[in-house]
Amino acid sequence: MKFSISSSELLKGLMEVSKAIPSKSSLPILENFLFSLKEDKLEITASDSDLTLRTSLTVDSTQEEGCVAVPAKHVTDLLKALPDQPIGISTNESSSTFECTWSNGNSSLPFFPGEDYPQINGVSDSATKITVPADTLIDGINGTIYATADDEMRPAMNGIFFDIDIESSTLVASDSHKLICYTTPEIKAQEKSSFILHKKAASVLKSILGRDGGEIVLAFDENNVNISFGESIMICRLVVGKFPRYREVIPQNNSNLLRIDRSQLLNVIKRISVCANKASNHIKFDLKQGQVEVSAQDLGFAIAAYEKVPCNYNGDDLTIGFKSSFLIDILSNMTCDNLVMKFADARRAALIVPSEEEEESENMCGIIMPIMV
Numbered sequence: 001m002k003f004s005i006s007s008s009e010l011l012k013g014l015m016e017v018s019k020a021i022p023s024k025s026s027l028p029i030l031e032n033f034l035f036s037l038k039e040d041k042l043e044i045t046a047s048d049s050d051l052t053l054r055t056s057l058t059v060d061s062t063q064e065e066g067c068v069a070v071p072a073k074h075v076t077d078l079l080k081a082l083p084d085q086p087i088g089i090s091t092n093e094s095s096s097t098f099e100c101t102w103s104n105g106n107s108s109l110p111f112f113p114g115e116d117y118p119q120i121n122g123v124s125d126s127a128t129k130i131t132v133p134a135d136t137l138i139d140g141i142n143g144t145i146y147a148t149a150d151d152e153m154r155p156a157m158n159g160i161f162f163d164i165d166i167e168s169s170t171l172v173a174s175d176s177h178k179l180i181c182y183t184t185p186e187i188k189a190q191e192k193s194s195f196i197l198h199k200k201a202a203s204v205l206k207s208i209l210g211r212d213g214g215e216i217v218l219a220f221d222e223n224n225v226n227i228s229f230g231e232s233i234m235i236c237r238l239v240v241g242k243f244p245r246y247r248e249v250i251p252q253n254n255s256n257l258l259r260i261d262r263s264q265l266l267n268v269i270k271r272i273s274v275c276a277n278k279a280s281n282h283i284k285f286d287l288k289q290g291q292v293e294v295s296a297q298d299l300g301f302a303i304a305a306y307e308k309v310p311c312n313y314n315g316d317d318l319t320i321g322f323k324s325s326f327l328i329d330i331l332s333n334m335t336c337d338n339l340v341m342k343f344a345d346a347r348r349a350a351l352i353v354p355s356e357e358e359e360e361s362e363n364m365c366g367i368i369m370p371i372m373v
Helices: 007-020 071-083 134-147 199-208 262-273 324-333
Strands: 002-007 031-037 041-047 052-058 061-064 065-069 085-092 097-102 107-108 127-131 159-162 170-174 178-184 193-198 215-220 223-231 233-238 256-261 282-290 290-297 304-311 313-315 318-323 336-342 350-354 366-367
Touching: 002 007, 007 041, 007 052, 007 071, 007 085, 007 199, 031 071, 052 199, 065 071, 065 107, 071 097, 071 107, 127 134, 134 159, 134 170, 134 178, 134 199, 134 215, 134 324, 178 193, 178 324, 193 199, 193 233, 199 233, 256 262, 262 282, 262 290, 262 304, 262 324, 262 336, 282 324, 318 324, 324 366
Parallel strands: none
Antiparallel strands: 002 061, 002 085, 031 041, 031 065, 041 052, 052 233, 085 097, 097 107, 127 215, 159 170, 159 193, 170 178, 178 366, 215 223, 223 233, 256 313, 256 336, 282 290, 282 318, 290 304, 336 350, 350 366
């Protein structure tokens, strides 16, 4: 292998895929980047076996093609310390060294044969393909990922469920205490399908996607998903398992309705939760006609707080408790100005949706389980 390239362009490509490099792996070869050079294209691959990132760069000149695995940390640290300039990359087969040459210096690193790198399997030829706007996918991930679980017994809860239909799709996440649905007409397919994207892959994806109005191609089968954007691709193993029938748990007949300004309620909850028990984060709503009183106390430290907020409440007098951190997460990730909280009683889940005037512009809804007062 022998080629020339800008040091900054090479570093940019390495940083784009480096998030897939494991900090520690049972396969030491995965702590390397795979460089594959063919004609004027350098393909860089990083993988932890479950998640693979691959990008393609155009090199300035190619003298010799090849495929090698190079130590990720060493080559990245070297390029970070170099000012932007043309560099030459070459491999010495006799000494198994990967050499980087710049204007007035040279560095040698060990390399490993490219054939030692594990084979990365993507989707099958029969995979379903859909095109998705990048900003829509980012919004969907941002709006749901915080509700995913860490549950070894139910791995399906550890990811975002993509429920794809012919006219719209819903991204769903739940940890059993809260459930979040993000629905958008921008994601659709010719036939109904679904998959579960692990939250680690979702987090990496949103960190490397740009809000440039571009489009992303999702290709998925029952085992893997390929996510293509620009000159890069993410290949990841899907979560195996059956996601709960989330539509069946969405309350339909909660008749006690609280209409209130979202930002106002969010700020009140943040203030009052300062005095909540740090272990439970428990706050209480006392709902009466025209008013909600939000309160919290920590008997261990003899602290308490309450605040009365004028609102539009129609329903029976009701006292209900929630975990404040869950409410803060949900309200912070909604974009509507006014929302409606729908209650049945103190034991059943509350539904949080945008107000009737903003239903068309807001695509998020949340369900939160109460805490016994």
